[in-house]
Amino acid sequence: MSSQTSLILIIISTALVNNVVLIQFLGICSFLGVSKQMKASLSLGCAVIFVITLSSAVASLLYTYVLVPLELTYLKTIVFILVIAALVQVVEMFIKKTSPAIYNALGIYLPLITTNCAVLGVALTNVQDGLNFIQSVTAGFGTAVGFTIAIVLLAGIRSRIDEEAIPKPFRGAPMVLLSAALMSIAFMGFSGIL
Amino acid sequence: MKPWAERIYNGVIRENPTLVLMLGMCPTLAVTTSAMNALGMGVSTMAVLIMSNFVISLVRKIIPDQVRLPAYIVIVASLVTVVELLMEAFVPVLYNALGIYIPLIVVNCIILGRAEAYASKNPPLMSLLDGLGMGLGFTAALVVIGALRELLGSGTVFGMDVTLNGMLEPVGIFVKAPGAFLILAFLVAIMNACHIKNRSDKLVEGGCDGHCAACGSPCPDKKEEAAK
Numbered sequence: 275m276s277s278q279t280s281l282i283l284i285i286i287s288t289a290l291v292n293n294v295v296l297i298q299f300l301g302i303c304s305f306l307g308v309s310k311q312m313k314a315s316l317s318l319g320c321a322v323i324f325v326i327t328l329s330s331a332v333a334s335l336l337y338t339y340v341l342v343p344l345e346l347t348y349l350k351t352i353v354f355i356l357v358i359a360a361l362v363q364v365v366e367m368f369i370k371k372t373s374p375a376i377y378n379a380l381g382i383y384l385p386l387i388t389t390n391c392a393v394l395g396v397a398l399t400n401v402q403d404g405l406n407f408i409q410s411v412t413a414g415f416g417t418a419v420g421f422t423i424a425i426v427l428l429a430g431i432r433s434r435i436d437e438e439a440i441p442k443p444f445r446g447a448p449m450v451l452l453s454a455a456l457m458s459i460a461f462m463g464f465s466g467i468l
Numbered sequence: 469m470k471p472w473a474e475r476i477y478n479g480v481i482r483e484n485p486t487l488v489l490m491l492g493m494c495p496t497l498a499v500t501t502s503a504m505n506a507l508g509m510g511v512s513t514m515a516v517l518i519m520s521n522f523v524i525s526l527v528r529k530i531i532p533d534q535v536r537l538p539a540y541i542v543i544v545a546s547l548v549t550v551v552e553l554l555m556e557a558f559v560p561v562l563y564n565a566l567g568i569y570i571p572l573i574v575v576n577c578i579i580l581g582r583a584e585a586y587a588s589k590n591p592p593l594m595s596l597l598d599g600l601g602m603g604l605g606f607t608a609a610l611v612v613i614g615a616l617r618e619l620l621g622s623g624t625v626f627g628m629d630v631t632l633n634g635m636l637e638p639v640g641i642f643v644k645a646p647g648a649f650l651i652l653a654f655l656v657a658i659m660n661a662c663h664i665k666n667r668s669d670k671l672v673e674g675g676c677d678g679h680c681a682a683c684g685s686p687c688p689d690k691k692e693e694a695a696k
Contacts, residue, residue, distance in 0.1 A: 297645045302493035303577055348553065351571040352545040359538060391494050391575040398568050443661040447490060448653040455649035462644065 281412045283468065288416030291468050294392050295424040296458040301392035305425055306450055308383075315429035319422030321383040323415065325365065326393055329358050330414030333397035334407050354397045362387055392421055427457060472597050479601025486609035487659050491577040495569050496610060497648040503626050506614025507607065508562040509569065512551055514603025516573050520544045521587040521599035528588050540583045541574070548573045578602060609655075616651050617642045 292298055295305045301322075308318050333354050341347050366384045369377045387393060396417050400410040431453045440449055469477065485491045495513065500506045523543055531539045552570050555563045563570065573579065582602055587595040618624055621643030623631035631638065641647050 299494050299498035299645070299648065300572075302497060303491070306490070306493065348549065351549050351552070351574055352542065355541055355545050355574050356538070359541060391572050394575050395568060395572055398571055402568065442664055443657045444653075446660070448657040448660065451649045451653035451656065455646045455653065458646040458649055459641070462646065 277408075281409070284409060284412045285416035285419070287468055288413050289420035289423065290461065290464040293420045293424055293461050293464075294395070294417045295421055296454065296461045298395070300395040301390045301421055304387075304390055305421075305428065305454075306447065309425050309428040309432055309450070312426070312429045312433060314383075315425045316422075318383045319418075319425055321387060322390065322392070322421050323418040325358075325362060325384070325387050326396055326418040326421075327411060327415045328365070329361055329393055330396050330400055331407070331411045332357055332361060334400060334405070334410035337401050338407070350398070350401060351394075355394055358393050358397070392417065424457065424461075428453060431457075471594070475594065475597040476601040476604065479598065479603070480605040480608060483602075484605040484609060485578045485581075485602055486606055487655060489578075489581075490656075491581055492606065494572065495576065496613065497645075497652065499566055499569050500610055500614040500617055500648060500651075501643045502618045502622070502624075503611055503615040505562070505565050506610040508559070509566055510603070510607025510610040512555065512566075512570065513573055513576060513578070514600070514607055516544065516547050516551055517579050517582065517603045517606075518596055518599035519547050520579055521582055521595040522592055523547070524583045524587040525590060525592040525595035536588065537580075537584075540580060540588075544579055544583070545574045578606060613648070613651055613655065617647055620651075621647055 288294070294300050295302065304318060309315050336353060336357060337347070337350060341350060341353065346353075362384050366377075369384075396414050400413055405413060428450070432450060435449055435453065444452070479485070483489055486493075486496050492513070495509050499509045520540075520543055524540055527539075527543075548571060551573070552563075555566075555570060582598060586598045590598070615625060618626075619630065620639050621641070623629065623636060623638035630636075642651065
């Protein structure tokens with residue numbers, strides 16, 4: 275298999291087949307919390323794509339060139355979470371200085387992403403699966419695209435649900451979870467394509 | 469009610485982290501494919517939560533306010549690494565079953581949330597009890613979800629076969645991803661129904677916003693309001 279097709283396979287697998295939210299259950303907090311508004315969901319999705327791609331690149335480099343030679347791989351959880359937290363801070367400051375327009379659109383979501391378990395989850399899964407640098411970045415990008423697809427779809431569904439007459443106990447979180455369950459069933463259909 | 473009992477009651481019932489505050493959803497949905505996995509996840513999270521609450525409460529007056537969140541993250545991450553290594557050594561089966569969700573205890577909202585909302589303001593012993601109460605509430609919710617999913621999805625309870633020699637066909641979807649969302653949706657709806665019966669209008673909202681103080685991370689909506 276040539277390297278291009280394998281990269282495309284990684285993207286399809288991470289974005290659709292093993293969708294980060296609906297199949298792997300990472301980043302559920304912001305998936306449920308932010309999906310109230312379509313615009314906010316899109317912005318968060320963009321911020322997540324940016325941060326996850328960047329952090330999986332940095333985490334992959336750190337792991338291969340620092341932790342493995344020093345035989346400190348058992349410290350990966352601590353190192354990764356600190357790197358991600360620092361990275362998000364730096365990115366936030368950088369965007370604030372260079373482009374106020376982007377900062378206004380994405381800035382408020384950046385701190386929220388530090389505790390989004392999808393970011394740490396991707397970094398750890400990449401290391402666990404033994405992916406190389408290029409594959410890690412691709413997997414990170416694919417995962418984040420999957421997150422964006424899921425949250426934007428849910429935001430669309432929620433904007434419709436809000437106008438329906440739902441039995442009172444199911445208002446709020448239960449209805450959102452039921453929608454997510456149906457989306458998850460739909461995404462299971464992708465498991466046949468690989 | 470005595471203060472220590474109040475802490476436990478608060479964690480298990482009144483502010484149950486999973487079913488009322490809707491925090492720490494990722495492990496709740498991901499590892500509850502069987503009651504045993506759910507119990508393992510609950511107990512390991514509880515261990516980290518008790519220790520982190522205790523340690524953070526001990527050092528709460530030493531840590532400068534500006535760097536408290538990074539400091540908390542380092543403390544929690546260290547404790548999680550300890551728990552992870554212990555589990556790898558002593559319960560390898562559970563370690564393999566829970567996989568990536570063990571290191572992900574670090575980013576469990578419940579832990580940072582309790583550190584920020586309780587342990588950073590209260591004495592060590594009470595924080596420890598708060599961790600115990602919240603941990604028990606989390607474990608209880610996980611075991612209920614895990615047992616239900618296992619019963620409906622594979623026809624067993626804690627590994628014991630209850631299908632009457634295959635007379636009852638288990639519904640496989642409940643141990644797959646959608647089943648987690650379905651079971652949780654119905655449990656929260658039941659909680660909501662109880663609240664409505666008690667004439668409290670508080671419905672479970674879910675997700676990060678709405679409970680920003682408990683979540684430990686700044687909320688986009690609140691920040692947007694503050695910016696205006």
